[in-house]
Amino acid sequence: MKMGDKEINRKLFENHDLILTVRNLDIKLNLNGELVSVIDKIDFDLWTGSTLGIVGESGSGKSILCKALLQILPLGAKVSGKVNLYLPDGEILNLLSLKPQEMISVRGKKIGFLFQEPTTSMNPVLKCGKQVFDSLVDRLRRNKNIGMQRVTELFELVGLSDKEKIANSYPHELSGGMLQRVAIAAALAGEPSILIADEPTTALDASLQRKILQTLSQLQKKFDLTLILVSHDLNIISNWTNNLLVMYSGRIVEYGQTAKIISSPAHPYTQALLETERSFEQKGLPKSIPGALPAISNKPSGCQFHPRCYYTDALCQVDEPDILVAGHGGGTRCYYPLTKLIEN
Numbered sequence: 111m112k113m114g115d116k117e118i119n120r121k122l123f124e125n126h127d128l129i130l131t132v133r134n135l136d137i138k139l140n141l142n143g144e145l146v147s148v149i150d151k152i153d154f155d156l157w158t159g160s161t162l163g164i165v166g167e168s169g170s171g172k173s174i175l176c177k178a179l180l181q182i183l184p185l186g187a188k189v190s191g192k193v194n195l196y197l198p199d200g201e202i203l204n205l206l207s208l209k210p211q212e213m214i215s216v217r218g219k220k221i222g223f224l225f226q227e228p229t230t231s232m233n234p235v236l237k238c239g240k241q242v243f244d245s246l247v248d249r250l251r252r253n254k255n256i257g258m259q260r261v262t263e264l265f266e267l268v269g270l271s272d273k274e275k276i277a278n279s280y281p282h283e284l285s286g287g288m289l290q291r292v293a294i295a296a297a298l299a300g301e302p303s304i305l306i307a308d309e310p311t312t313a314l315d316a317s318l319q320r321k322i323l324q325t326l327s328q329l330q331k332k333f334d335l336t337l338i339l340v341s342h343d344l345n346i347i348s349n350w351t352n353n354l355l356v357m358y359s360g361r362i363v364e365y366g367q368t369a370k371i372i373s374s375p376a377h378p379y380t381q382a383l384l385e386t387e388r389s390f391e392q393k394g395l396p397k398s399i400p401g402a403l404p405a406i407s408n409k410p411s412g413c414q415f416h417p418r419c420y421y422t423d424a425l426c427q428v429d430e431p432d433i434l435v436a437g438h439g440g441g442t443r444c445y446y447p448l449t450k451l452i453e454n
Contacts, residue, residue, distance in 0.1 A: 129304060129336050130156035130179075133192045137178050137360075139406075140186030146406050148174055149360045152191075156304070161330065161337040163351030163368055165344055165383065169403045171360040172340045173226070176306045179205060180217050195220060218245055218300035226309035228293040232281045238292045239277025245299035264295040267332070269325055287318040291325065298329065305330075306338045311346065323350050344387045348372045356380045359404055359414035362433070366440015376436035376447040378419045413444070421446045
């Protein structure tokens with residue numbers, strides 16, 4: 111059974127309102143003068159107050175997907191499809207149709223972006239307080255005293271105690287954990303409704319990872335944020351998200367409620383990711399997925415995962431399946447899912 115356009119999603123998240131819809135999103139990047147497909151026909155819905163996890167190996171297209179929502183892709187990129195942002199007053203913005211000047215009112219203001227490496231995303235020659243101040247909404251920046259008071263409040267909210275010292279510090283003078291908290295303050299300064307956190311704990315040790323994620327969770331509740339959390343680590347995704355997209359080679363291969371996918375994955379790739387994480391938890395030799403992600407310039411025919419899959423056959427090698435309704439209520443792109451498909 112093919113997935114209906116909205117019925118399965120509404121069944122999963124029926125007590126929430128839509129805040130963002132992505133339909134038929136296709137992204138091509140300029141590679142040595144040739145346009146190469148990196149994201150292929152992505153569809154998903156984002157619901158107010160929810161936390162959507164996007165998981166997959168490095169190179170699966172997670173960051174490119176998120177950057178496309180805010181038109182911050184490399185020069186020469188070609189994007190098609192529709193990304194609708196639903197505003198509280200009933201207005202609907204198609205983000206892909208907005209001109210660069212119009213996107214200024216969206217980036218940071220309606221959708222915040224927390225980059226995975228603050229040491230490279232923050233300006234090294236500006237003090238941290240100034241960078242958060244510059245990210246404030248216009249009404250707060252007009253008065254320096256009011257604006258700096260808000261910067262101090264944001265530092266306190268993200269768990270930074272020595273606020274004056276941090277405001278007067280340059281990024282290189284702070285530890286990784288402190289700098290990531292400054293980056294969170296900057297991402298929230300524009301009062302966005304949606305926050306995209308792209309691998310926000312990659313460079314941090316395990317204890318700091320948990321503290322940063324706890325901070326994000328607390329801020330989500332305080333500011334009524336809708337959160338997109340990107341990670342290659344299913345442990346992080348499983349503990350901190352409601353809903354999940356599993357990406358492989360620029361495609362969604364499984365989606366649904368996080369807890370149900372973790373307990374009963376339908377796609378062999380999702381199962382392989384889980385087994386890799388569990389092998390680390392058991393303190394034995396890490397179990398890796400055989401093979402590697404295909405190069406974007408040389409993708410296989412058929413199912414993109416078939417060269418690495420234990421269950422592949424001739425059909426998988428020549429024809430890619432549509433998204434089908436999985437037994438956990440979400441969807442999976444697999445001819446031979448590990449859980450039963452839902453029939454009509």
